[in-house]
Amino acid sequence: MKPFRILDKFLSLKRRFSNRGDPANGILLISAGGLGDTVLFSLLASRFKSLARDGEPVTVLLRNDARKMAFLLPTDMGLEIVNFGDLRKSLSYRRKVANRLFNAHYRLVISTDQLRHPDLDEALIKMAAPDEAIAMEPRSWPKYAAALNANRGLYSRLFDSGPDRLDKVVRWSNFANWLAGTQTPPPKVQIAVEDRSGETFDVLIQPFSAVAAKQSPVALYRHIIKSLPQGMSIALTGAPGDMAANPDYQQLLSLPGVSFNSNGFEELVPALKAARLVISVDTALMHLAVALGAPTICLASAAYVGEIVPYAPEITPDNAHFIYQSMDCEGCLGKCHLPPVEGMYPCVAEIDADQVIALCKEIL
Numbered sequence: 001m002k003p004f005r006i007l008d009k010f011l012s013l014k015r016r017f018s019n020r021g022d023p024a025n026g027i028l029l030i031s032a033g034g035l036g037d038t039v040l041f042s043l044l045a046s047r048f049k050s051l052a053r054d055g056e057p058v059t060v061l062l063r064n065d066a067r068k069m070a071f072l073l074p075t076d077m078g079l080e081i082v083n084f085g086d087l088r089k090s091l092s093y094r095r096k097v098a099n100r101l102f103n104a105h106y107r108l109v110i111s112t113d114q115l116r117h118p119d120l121d122e123a124l125i126k127m128a129a130p131d132e133a134i135a136m137e138p139r140s141w142p143k144y145a146a147a148l149n150a151n152r153g154l155y156s157r158l159f160d161s162g163p164d165r166l167d168k169v170v171r172w173s174n175f176a177n178w179l180a181g182t183q184t185p186p187p188k189v190q191i192a193v194e195d196r197s198g199e200t201f202d203v204l205i206q207p208f209s210a211v212a213a214k215q216s217p218v219a220l221y222r223h224i225i226k227s228l229p230q231g232m233s234i235a236l237t238g239a240p241g242d243m244a245a246n247p248d249y250q251q252l253l254s255l256p257g258v259s260f261n262s263n264g265f266e267e268l269v270p271a272l273k274a275a276r277l278v279i280s281v282d283t284a285l286m287h288l289a290v291a292l293g294a295p296t297i298c299l300a301s302a303a304y305v306g307e308i309v310p311y312a313p314e315i316t317p318d319n320a321h322f323i324y325q326s327m328d329c330e331g332c333l334g335k336c337h338l339p340p341v342e343g344m345y346p347c348v349a350e351i352d353a354d355q356v357i358a359l360c361k362e363i364l
Contacts, residue, residue: 007091008123015102015129024107024131026057031112032121035069035284039291040169042072043187047176071266072191084120098127111135114161118147125154136161136175165331167312188317191291198270202232206280207249208242213345214281214301218248220353225255227357235261277363282309290320295363298322302330302347321359325350
């Protein structure tokens with residue numbers, strides 16, 4: 001048995017004989033997705049918050065790597081940040097998190113993720129030992145099927161949220177409706193963020209992805225930039241290390257009006273709100289740009305068709321535009337079985353540059 005499972009069993013036994021004193025109070029919402037998921041979850045956060053009793057606190061648990069989008073959540077929600085890497089590897093950190101969640105003494109824990117890991121997401125629920133826990137039926141995961149099945153006893157109720165390929169925001173909306181007994185339609189991808197000052201640009205381009213196979217070639221971006229009206233200020237955006245990790249893109253900085261901007265997501269809000277055009281791969285910045293109202297073109301793979309991009313029609317605002325090459329195998333969720341084309345997913349390699357440029361000109 002893995003050491004962290006032995007620790008979990010020990011702590012669970014210890015908690016049986018612990019007296020937490022005061023009655024349980026508060027709701028913990030576990031949202032264990034990444035940065036992009038956190039942007040989209042923020043659209044529904046207030047609806048989940050409405051499940052609280054009068055004066056009852058609501059806390060959102062995020063992965064540490066998603067914390068950079070926490071500014072989009074309601075300001076009256078508490079935050080619990082957990083490093084999932086350390087949770088798996090460090091017994092002392094796991095014990096610390098377990099004690100913190102247990103001592104919080106939540107009345108209700110809601111797991112908002114259909115894709116759950118039995119030793120991470122669901123272990124957090126065991127650690128919290130709430131009066132009640134609710135979740136969606138878990139996504140099929142053969143490797144962990146037995147463990148997920150064994151954990152069904154954690155929950156008082158499980159919601160059948162539909163097939164695995166379903167728009168993420170629509171799924172959350174259906175879940176929130178089921179919990180609240182309402183029939184509220186899913187929200188558009190729109191977020192109101194207060195105005196703030198900061199550097200702005202006419203065009204923002206985010207060409208980088210954590211999955212290199214989702215990145216379009218430098219030649220496409222060179223073609224796009226050269227097609228833009230003269231005199232425009234253009235910023236390539238990315239994390240501080242993105243340009244070093246992708247040296248081929250350095251050549252774009254020699255084009256007139258082009259610079260590199262490595263500001264964080266919250267710092268980029270003024271630029272996104274003021275931009276005349278944002279061009280991005282399917283990444284967190286794309287979701288943020290759309291939500292803030294920027295005219296946005298997403299150069300997407302076909303990997304997440306039906307679940308994330310393109311958005312379902314009922315949640316798509318007018319400023320969102322998606323370009324991708326439809327494939328028989330679309331919706332693979334990144335598990336591409338086809339050989340790469342010059343390092344790209346075949347669906348990414350097939351993106352039509354002329355289509356992209358025509359849409360840029362239409363928007364501008």
